[in-house]
Amino acid sequence: MAATYLARRLAHLRLSITVIESSAIGTVGVGEATVPAIRDFFAAIELGEPEVLRETEGTIKYGIRFAGWQRPDHAFFHPFGLYGMPARGVAFHQYWLKMRAAGDTTPLDRFSLCTQLAERGLFLPPTDRPQNDLGVFDFAVHFDASKFAALLGRLARANGVAHVDARIDHVHRHGDDGRIEGVTLADGRRIDGDLWIDCSGFRSLLLGEALGVPYVDWRHWLPCDRAVAIPCAAAFDAHKPLTTATARSAGWQWHIPLRHRIGNGHVYCSDFIDDATAEDVLVAHIEGAPLAAPNRLRFTTGHRARFWENNVVGLGLSSGFLEPLESTSITLIQSGLERLVALFPDRAMDPRLAATYNRQSVLEFERIRDFLFLHYWSNRREGEPFWDHMRGLAPPESLQVKLDAWRAGGEFVRNEWDTFQDPSWLSMYAGFEDLPVRHSPLADQFTTAELADTFARMKAAIAATLAHAEPHARFLDRLRPA
Helix, strand or coil, rough: CCHHHHHHHHHEEEEEEEECCCCCCCCCCCCEEEECCCCHHHHHHCCHHHHHHHHHCCCECEEEEEEEECCCCCCCEEEEEECCCCCCCCCHHHHHHHHCCCCCCCHHHCCCCCHCCCCCCCCCCCCCCCCCCCHEEECCEECHHHHHHHHHHHHHHHHCEEECCCCCEEEEECCCCCEEEEEEEEEEECCCEEEECCCHHHCCHHHHHHCCCCCCCCCCCCCCCCCEEEEECCCCCCCHCCCHHEECCCEEEEEEEEECCEEEEEEECCCCHHHHHHHHHHHHHHCCEEECCEEEEEEHHHHHHCCCCEEEECCHHHCEEECCHCHHHHHHHHHHHHHHHHHCCCCCCCCCHHHHHHHHHHHHHHHHHHHHHHHHHCEEEEEEHHHHHCCCCCHHHHHHHHHHHHHHCCCCCCCCCCCCCHHHHHHHHCCCCCCCCCCCHHHHHCCHHHHHHHHHHHHHHHHHCCCCEEHHHHHHHHHHCC
């Protein structure tokens, strides 16, 4: 991703870009779900979405279905779209809260076109000019991460990126300022560079090992520290365009539908379940025959204290890790690249650029941490040790501020570098039935009878739009070459 993006975005600088990686070192390879921002990445590198879907056995994703998170028999959906329509400067959810208080039990999901598309297994591309907020939605993709990396590799090389397949044996630092000058490869070759991007995974070869940047441990708030992943055959011809996250006794399980297989994984906390049992739980809940041996991962949620140190920028797992609950790993790589291009240095490496980059990166990680923590903390799975533990934790202060404003009057607090916007927070609050004590008095501009009529027209408009959608499977079939 880094090589392809920089080669495209900074082509006018005529940079010399080299990727050093060893084919003998495995990759995590389970990053298969994305968020809508990935479409901006495709556009930036001039890669068409149909090509990505064809080359990576990809499918469409309209959001995430959370099964069993509030309680075992309950599910809700986090869509990539808006709910309802505002009126007279008042957000739709305030009117929904008013109607709920009056006895209207219509679920919030009924006012989300994005959710209805996902749950019905339909595909409809978003329009650039929606008539109103009911038509505002987006989509992301699921893809085979290894195939996506291979596609980017071909594109990068076509754009002049050099590729070296070798293991790094030694890192050379400048004696005066500690910058990394170069690396010696296992075959004895030395490669020098001005700017280094550390994409070495959890090892953090440059940022962590060579430069000694410490790690900020967030296991207090996000204690899941292990995962096991197993792809399996699909048992159905057509899957809905969504990711599913199902709560388990000490964590959760992902289900990601691709064209050629299903991605499955169990994220869990080793304090509450052992590895063998966690694997048994996953195997018992996959829909088809396993296609590979289990891939076991260990991790610590958190981030490097600094993402940019001297002349090294960490991307991906080398800079930090937030579990894949909301598919943020790939988008954090993307946002890191966007920041790097915006703050791109010269050989002087002005430390003020790194300071700005680091401040923004830490804030982004903290905002996502709060959103992920909310998923666990809001649960009502009483009597299960892991979930009881999560419910008993004190939220970070930055999250508590958001909770207080929401619970008091349905207000959203917006922070700098918030990855998830108001509709996403609304989906969580409503999904966990954590609702305000009252609606805004501004919602009383309309009577309940007027709102009932308006709500009926909104639902009818959504139904009419669904009639123009096509089955998800049919859309994907149309992308395949004849």
